[in-house]
Amino acid sequence: MPELPEVETVKKALAPWLTGRKVRRAGRVDAPEGPKYRGLERAAGQRIEAVTRLGKFIVMPLSGGDELVVHLGMTGVLTGEEPRDHVRVLVELEGRSQSRLWFRDPRRFGRFVCLGPGEREHLPTLARIGPEPLSDAFAVGAFAAALGKTRVAVKAALLGQRVVAGVGNIYADEALFRARIHPETPSSALARGRVAKLHAAIREVLSEAVADGGTTLRDYRQVDGSRGEHAERLMVYGRDGAPCPVCGRALVRTVIGQRGTTFCAHCQRR
Ligand SMILES: [Zn+2]
Structure with missing residues (x-):
């Protein structure tokens, strides 16, 4: 999507x-x-x-x-x-x-x-959309406060569009991997330092994907019909069973909020 x-x-x-x-x-x-x-x-x-x-x-x-x-x-x-x-x-x-x-x-x-x-x-x-992640409106303090108000899994909170806008299944998995956060961690249990890492990771993955014209897995096309080129740079999304790019152990898949979620159980601790 x-x-x-x-x-x-x-x-x-x-x-x-x-x-x-x-x-x-x-x-x-x-x-x-x-x-x-x-x-x-x-x-x-x-x-x-x-x-x-x-x-x-x-x-x-x-x-x-x-x-x-x-x-x-x-x-x-x-x-x-x-x-x-x-x-x-x-x-x-x-x-x-x-x-x-x-x-x-x-x-x-x-x-x-x-x-x-x-x-x-x-x-x-x-x-009721949340702040734009690539704008100044997306501040660490407010992000921490919004996450602090909910016990739902941090992956589900990201998908909800209220704490931050525009993040879906692909970039939630990628950002959580980069921040080394287990996707099932209750949002309110994240310490401030980890929220700051997640905040930075979200901005990083989204900026890189924008520079690549997005990610084409199946249907998405740019207006001129060309594919987005970010797919080959994805580190975890859709790669369950493949080696973790950091530690080499097999990436695992679980389901959170009815969405498939891929992560490294070794690198991403609760
Ligand atoms: Zn790993």
Whole structure:
């Protein structure tokens, strides 16, 4: 599933193309009516003022006060080239060049909606999203305080999007490995020094992955169709049974909050 680096890569490609363009029409294509594609008709006639990212959401404020919000889900891809199938949303822009944005999403876990002012409650994760990890808003002190309030496993806390935005299964495993923290450690049991290590590790892994254009394992593609190149630099994610890059012992897999989790039982102690 696309996480912060993948969504950031998509955002960077969309921004020069879409910023300032006026929407001629937006709507569902091969998709049922429902909350995943709500309100799109309202975008017509409004100008896209910016292309921004909040956690794993792409947010495009519109000149009339609404906003287009996209979550890529598992398999969602935004592209300027007409896909062969599984098109869920089409946004047509005024002007001649590159005037169509397609949202292809075979498994339909993604969302593409137009929200009015105050309507973010329709997307609870967005309405209560935590600080951006690569911004100054992500401070060690506040991160420690947020983790201190919950007993859930630190891996699950990272996935929850409230203590920090944009981290999903891949980068949670990678950051916990770098910080040498066992993923099942209760969040509130982490000493301040370990929280500081985790904070630094999160920023490191995300920055490196952004520089690589994200991680393509299966479905994720950049807007031009190319793959993200970070997969070969992953140290633990998806490598259970392979040797730990630090100590050489076999990496192990467990399940935390219904998500597969890979770690080194030797390097990552509770
Ligand atoms: Zn190890």
